[in-house]
Amino acid sequence: EVVLTQSPATLxxxxxxxxxxxxxxxxxxxxxxxxYQQKPGQAPRLLIYDASNRATGIPARFSGSxxxxxxxxxxxxxxxxxFAVYYCQRRxxxxxxxxxxxxxxxx
Amino acid sequence: ExxxxxxxxxxxxPGGSLRLSCAASGFTVSTxxxxxxxxxxxKGLEGVSIINGGGDTYxxxxxxxxxxxxxxxxxxxxxxxxxxxxxxxxxxxxxARDLRGSDFxxxxxxxxxxx
Numbered sequence: 001e002v003v004l005t006q007s008p009a010t011l012x013x014x015x016x017x018x019x020x021x022x023x024x025x026x027x028x029x030x031x032x033x034x035x036y037q038q039k040p041g042q043a044p045r046l047l048i049y050d051a052s053n054r055a056t057g058i059p060a061r062f063s064g065s066x067x068x069x070x071x072x073x074x075x076x077x078x079x080x081x082x083f084a085v086y087y088c089q090r091r092x093x094x095x096x097x098x099x100x101x102x103x104x105x106x107x
Numbered sequence: 108e109x110x111x112x113x114x115x116x117x118x119x120x121p122g123g124s125l126r127l128s129c130a131a132s133g134f135t136v137s138t139x140x141x142x143x144x145x146x147x148x149x150k151g152l153e154g155v156s157i158i159n160g161g162g163d164t165y166x167x168x169x170x171x172x173x174x175x176x177x178x179x180x181x182x183x184x185x186x187x188x189x190x191x192x193x194x195x196x197x198x199x200x201x202x203a204r205d206l207r208g209s210d211f212x213x214x215x216x217x218x219x220x221x222x
Contacts, residue, residue, distance in 0.1 A: 034208040034209070036152075036208075036209075038152075043201055043212035043213065043214060043215055044144075044152065044201075044209070044212060045212075046208040046209055046210045048208075049207040049208030049210075050207065050208075053207070055207070055208060055210060056210070087151065087152055089152075089154075089208075089209075091208065094154070094157060094165040095154050095165070095167050095168075096142070096154040096157070097154065098151055098152040098153065098154070099151075100151050101151050101152075
């Protein structure tokens with residue numbers, strides 16, 4: 001089974017700063033990787049699909065890159081509503097495993 | 108407007124059964140992939156099961172042989188039949204539409220397995 005490892009576990013930043021989150025797969029998932037944002041008590045929200053495509057309604061400050069085994073999610077300038085937990089998900093084959101999550105917290 | 112509404116969660120004893128429902132509106136469940144994802148309290152996300160547009164089904168190893176995913180096209184509803192429930196199945200269960208990524212999610216329904 002493909003394992004997704006996200007780093008760092010926690011990112012402490014201030015509003016306006018740039019956030020870079022990493023997701024590494026134990027074997028290639030090609031470009032079939034998605035990113036989600038989850039806030040407490042809410043369902044996850046799709047941000048990025050196929051590694052670099054923004055989902056409908058997602059602000060341009062969110063961008064994704066990578067292919068194969070190394071991926072990243074960048075938030076160019078953090079807004080107050082961006083402090084949350086972020087998960088990556090492989091989608092090349094079932095089971096669609098998730099990374100363990102990165103918490104972006106206010107410094 | 109796309110909407111997914113789950114129901115059917117609750118408190119159940121180990122070994123018991125529950126059936127979760129996910130009523131969809133704004134699109135047709137029979138023409139797209141639909142999945143169930145769960146989240147144990149304070150933990151991350153786990154893909155449980157998926158059904159594709161052709162009706163093929165897939166399961167996580169942790170639930171294979173115990174859970175069954177299905178849909179009722181006439182009711183535009185997705186189901187998850189959960190048998191032989193274990194304490195470790197305790198989680199919020201979400202249904203999701205899987206188009207390009209899981210692009211729409213329900214609000215989740217809590218399943219608690221405890222004696």
